[in-house]
Amino acid sequence: MKFDFIPSTIYINQQAIYQNVKYFQHLHPQKKIWAVVKADAYGHGVHNVCSPALAAGANGFCVAYVDEALVLRKMGVDTLILVLGASLPESVSVAQKEGISLTAPSFDWLQKSLKYLDPNCLKRLKVHIALDTGMGRIGFTNLAELKRAINFINQHQEIFELEGLFTHFATADENDVYYQHQEAKFKELIAQINEPVKYLHCENSAAGLLEPEDNFTNTIRLGIGMYGVSPLNFSSDLATHLHPVMSLKSKISFIKKIKKGSKISYGATYTAPKDEWIATVSIGYADGWLRRLQGFKVLVDGQYCSNVGRITMDQLMIKVPRHYPIGTPVTFLGKDGTQEITATEIADYAQTIPYEIFTSFSKRLPRVAINLIN
Numbered sequence: 001m002k003f004d005f006i007p008s009t010i011y012i013n014q015q016a017i018y019q020n021v022k023y024f025q026h027l028h029p030q031k032k033i034w035a036v037v038k039a040d041a042y043g044h045g046v047h048n049v050c051s052p053a054l055a056a057g058a059n060g061f062c063v064a065y066v067d068e069a070l071v072l073r074k075m076g077v078d079t080l081i082l083v084l085g086a087s088l089p090e091s092v093s094v095a096q097k098e099g100i101s102l103t104a105p106s107f108d109w110l111q112k113s114l115k116y117l118d119p120n121c122l123k124r125l126k127v128h129i130a131l132d133t134g135m136g137r138i139g140f141t142n143l144a145e146l147k148r149a150i151n152f153i154n155q156h157q158e159i160f161e162l163e164g165l166f167t168h169f170a171t172a173d174e175n176d177v178y179y180q181h182q183e184a185k186f187k188e189l190i191a192q193i194n195e196p197v198k199y200l201h202c203e204n205s206a207a208g209l210l211e212p213e214d215n216f217t218n219t220i221r222l223g224i225g226m227y228g229v230s231p232l233n234f235s236s237d238l239a240t241h242l243h244p245v246m247s248l249k250s251k252i253s254f255i256k257k258i259k260k261g262s263k264i265s266y267g268a269t270y271t272a273p274k275d276e277w278i279a280t281v282s283i284g285y286a287d288g289w290l291r292r293l294q295g296f297k298v299l300v301d302g303q304y305c306s307n308v309g310r311i312t313m314d315q316l317m318i319k320v321p322r323h324y325p326i327g328t329p330v331t332f333l334g335k336d337g338t339q340e341i342t343a344t345e346i347a348d349y350a351q352t353i354p355y356e357i358f359t360s361f362s363k364r365l366p367r368v369a370i371n372l373i374n
């Protein structure tokens with residue numbers, strides 16, 4: 001369903017995506033960059049994100065499901081596409097036909113997949129073996145099992161192609177001892193198997209900002225950094241070069257002056273301390289503006305204003321300094337004049353991370369590309 005008469009819009013700045021990818025390429029001139037576009041490009045819309053990422057030099061994409069990879073193929077994306085999760089065995093023959101690379105999370109998965117693959121297909125299934133070096137999500141943890149998997153792939157070369165080996169960090173955002181331990185474990189496993197593969201990858205955005213000079217791997221899986229947000233939980237000069245990509249704007253839909261003592265919204269939790277102007281905006285928790293953002297700020301006419309009272313499903317109220325006409329823009333994320341509200345500020349207030357804020361914005365909100373590339 002397409003919403004034409006909704007006053008809220010998510011804007012996606014393609015120039016910013018382009019600059020962020022270029023920036024990571026500048027930090028890692030020797031490496032390939034794969035743009036992570038799972039969950040409809042972290043809620044930004046794959047249609048808005050793929051072309052600027054490609055234009056900036058990304059030469060592959062990562063997604064979570066085979067279905068997401070198929071969306072990209074239908075868009076005409078002909079680069080490598082890697083599915084990061086453990087795909088259902090039922091999906092492997094589609095991946096084989098479409099040339100979609102899959103993650104092998106276990107020996108068992110390889111055996112099961114073999115039963116579903118099509119021996120008459122001219123293409124082999126491209127496989128990336130996941131090594132669990134401490135994330136505890138998917139992947140091989142011991143050397144014997146890993147060697148068994150590689151032998152199995154080599155014994156079935158007519159149907160499997162070992163294309164990559166990778167791991168994923170649990171604490172790259174903190175750059176702690178555990179991160180270094182995982183990295184060491186990855187290097188150790190790779191050295192022990194001594195199997196040449198085309199792609200060796202471990203860096204996410206955080207790791208990409210930590211070690212610009214490490215050339216042990218040859219590819220970066222770039223997610224949140226491409227969307228212009230620092231994943232690091234400490235300040236870093238390297239992260240200050242990122243450009244925010246998403247902004248969210250709505251409009252005042254109703255305005256009134258209320259008397260001192262009047263209450264606002266469900267639960268009547270807000271009582272006006274004096275006579276004041278209250279504007280209503282047609283956006284709510286069903287749009288992904290989380291209910292726990294009650295009391296958070298927005299921007300009207302370049303000034304911060306507070307949300308008052310509970311956020312409802314499709315509407316919320318804000319306190320404004322004076323009368324504004326219906327249709328006046330309200331910024332929830334992004335810049336208005338010299339002021340800005342960042343995804344990190346929203347996430348901190350809601351006690352979550354920018355990833356969850358972005359992916360919570362509902363399909364009801366149109367995504368519109370601006371500052372177009374190509």
Ligand SMILES: *Cc1c(COP(=O)(O)O)cnc(C)c1O
Nearest residue numbers: 036084168204205221222223224
């Ligand atoms: C989501 C994901 C990434 C991207 O992480 P960012 O922190 O967004 O850069 C990389 N690798 C794997 C395996 C992932 O699941």
